[in-house]
Amino acid sequence: MQIYLHIGLEQVGAARIQDVMAQKREQLESKGILFPRGAGGKNHTRLYMAVTDPDHVDTLRYNRGQIDPAKQRELFLEVQRAIVRDVAAVRPDKLILSASQLGESLARRSEIERMKELLAPLEAEVIVVAHIDEQARLLARRYGAQVMEGRATSLSREMDMAGTADWWDDALLEAHEIVPEHGEFLEIQHPPFWLDYTRLQAEWEAVFGKGSVRFRPYDEALIYSENVTDEIRAMFDIDQTIGRANAAPAPQQPAAAWLTRGRMMNELFLHLLKKSNKLINRQMWRKFMAEVEVDGPPLAAGSLSTISDGFTAANKALIKAHPALTKDSLKPDAPLPDWEEADPTRGFRATQYLLSFLHRINKFTREERDAKQAELDKLHAAASSAPAPAPAPEKAAPKADKPKAKDGLSDAARAIMPPLAVQNFEKLQTSSFKPHNDIGLVEETKLGKPYKAIKPRKLKKGSTGNIIVGCMKNEAPYIVEWVAYHRAMGVDNFLIYTNDCSDGTSEILDRLQEMGVLQHRNNDDWKGNSPQQYALNQAQKEPVLQNADWIAHIDVDEFINVRCGNGTLQDFFKEVPDATNVAMTWRLFGHNDVRALNDQFVIGQFDKAAPKFCPKPHTVWGFKTMFKNIGAYEKISCHRPNKLDDGFKTKVKWVNGSGKDMTREAAEKGWRSSKKSIGYDLIQLNHYALRSAESYLVKRQRGRALHVDRSIGLNYWIRMDWSDFTDVTIQRNLPRLQEEYDRLMQDDTLREWHKKGYAWHQAKAAELHGMDEFEDLYQQAIKLKLSEVERVAYALALDMES
Secondary structure, three states, X not given: OEEEEEOOOOOOOHHHHHHHHHHOHHHHHHOOEEOXXXXXXXXXXXXXHHHOOOOOOOHHHHHOOOOOHHHHHHHHHHHHHHHHHHHHHHOOOEEEEEOOHHHHHOOOHHHHHHHHHHHHHHOOEEEEXXXXXXXXXXXXXXXXXXXXXXXXXXXXXXXXXXXXXXXXXXXXXXXXXXXXXXXXXXXXXXXXXXXXXXXXXXXXXXXXXXXXXXXXXXXXXXXXXXXXXXXXXXXXXXXXXXXXXXXXXXXXXXXXXXXXXXXXXXXXXHHHHHHOOOOOOHHHHHHHHHHOXXXXXXXXXXXXXXHHHHHHHXXXXXXXXXXXXXXXXXXXXXXXXXXXXXXXXXXXXXHHHHHHHHHHHHHHHHHHHHHHHHHHHHHHHHHHHOOOOOOOOOOOXXXXXXXXXXXXXXXXXXXXXXXXXXXXXXXXXXXXXXXXXXXXXXXXXXXXXXXXXXXXXXXXXXXXXXXXXXXXXXXXXXXXXXXXHHHHOOOOEEEEEEOOOOOOHHHHHHHHHHOOOOEEEEOOOOOOOOHHXXXXXXXXXXXXXXXXXXXXXXXXXXXXXXXXXXXXHHHHHHHOOOOOEXXXXXXXXXXXXXXXXXXXXXXXXXXXXXXXXXXXXXXXXXXXXXXXXXXXXXXXXOOOEEEEOHHHOOOOOEEOOOOOXXXXXXXXXXXXXXXXXXXXXXXXXXXXXXXXXXXXXXXXXXXXXXXXXXXXXXXXXXXHOOOOEEOOHHHHHHHHHHHHHHHHHOOHHHHHHHHHHHHHHHHHHHHHHOOHHHHHHHHHHHHOOOOHXXXXXXXXXXXXXX
């Protein structure tokens, strides 16, 4: 007997094939081919649920009460006995088992091995059969199905992975936590790891033997025609004829706009489930998805062509290895502009729909909790009337296994990192997302010749030159250095907004304005959700910005580090004469073991930074944009200008920090570099988000300028405290910074306000040390020693602030 294990995949006609085999079950049985009922009626879901790891709860096990490992083990034995019984009764030549979830859900070798264990009593050869389609086409359909089931993240995750050699591992990297009551399932929230068909084959053949896997092409026209039985015969090597089946319509794909609406709703639903006691079951979830439906074209696979490109070589090898595949089987659709999430249309607001759904959610929640309480009451009553059980004999407690170091994880890190972070660490060892510093120019540890001082530029009449727009709140000790630094390397003007300052920040800026150094605007009366965005909106009305040559919006903890020529903006512009926009990628600098707040230059104290190659977590490669003032964009936002005018779509040219063109990737959206666009060779943005440990305490207390309703906790420290690789390139500016700083500080009033501001921060730090909450945070922070790989693993496992 031969066993054919049909593992799907999803969205390639598995359900249609199972329907037809169920209709032809008796006919097949008469020909010595068993499609057993014991594993499930059509799709053998019971078989699938029986072999997943106990902690791998999917929607099927959750909805069918199979979460408990003991119950699942009972199911395993029950399914195994049913299949063995059916085989003994029919004595077939071929046994066909089919569950589409097997291919798209079994991510662990242990689960495939459990499948082998289930089939072991049959002692038969196992042939694994799967239909595959070109990856971008299948991803477009799979993403649509995931959104309809609750996916809350966009396809940007998959686009970030385009071209990776480790798609399988990278898709599983973030160790998505399975929390069924919160709607969190691997199958719904993760990128589909199984699009890496080469790895899929390798995993199954590692268990069932080399050559056991057969890939077949997905032919939609054939699968849904009456000739689908020809495909069934080919799949399972059936010699005898099988009667034709009734034709069926192929599934229709949801509109791209509907997917955007659905994803936005899912984001709100998941937040609601996590932060409240609300309940939403799958039936209700799907009903809500139907209620936000909108017509329009589906997601185009051609817009995912960068993903297709990453699988080209592997697909050629698969075509050679699997006779059923042809060049057309895995030929990508014609390339289109890179995917961008579709407009949800008609002014869609997910929050309004959520409000309209809340009544039904609340009603369902009450009914479910009442039913559960009634069941508990019934069990309690039965237990109270039953005789007490005899005490069980005492057993010695099992000895706990001593944690063993794995792949270099330090004992200190293992002691504090949650299990998900440990999983991430292990996955990173072979992942293309593993951080390292081996890209671009590497001479960063030796201080080169100091940059020469430059004279203030003579601007053309009516021009305000190169301008920085900034927003500040309680940054008094750092302002003069920041202003002096940027004046010394080519910035001509500053427009600074402040709100709710109490440390002398406003007074320092007022004095610098009186000295003719910058423009200061009070932003206390800001409106909307963000004081920063309100300030940027107001800035666009200011002549100093309207008449600028180049504009950059950066914060006082960010320093533009030009790494070419004499380190000035003009030296950089000579390298990129055609650029209109420059994505200055962050280089994150940690606290460098500096604990006490002090009055020394930031760029001189902190020289340990994140690795240059660090695509995850997503904030490491965030960028700020310096852009030419040509009127191409309608709006300035935190990281970039937005709302590109149609007339400028062919006129803007974005470059990265190495001067390489990245227009296609960044022209209309995005605020972080990718593996394709990362570059630091000519310019980078040194980001000192923490400074000293005490500075971090003060920052933690005051909150953040962009999101006033969010505090900065230990998670922020984990994300920002990178002290792994030395980068002293910016310190070539120290002599000319000192010269300009001393010149400004000759002003008695400015110098006095700077001293008062520094004293205010010293007093605030001392005050916070005396508060248990902040002292505990401080102690946790300074004791947290992580390598760059451990930090990435930890950050990915946390529900990080964005």
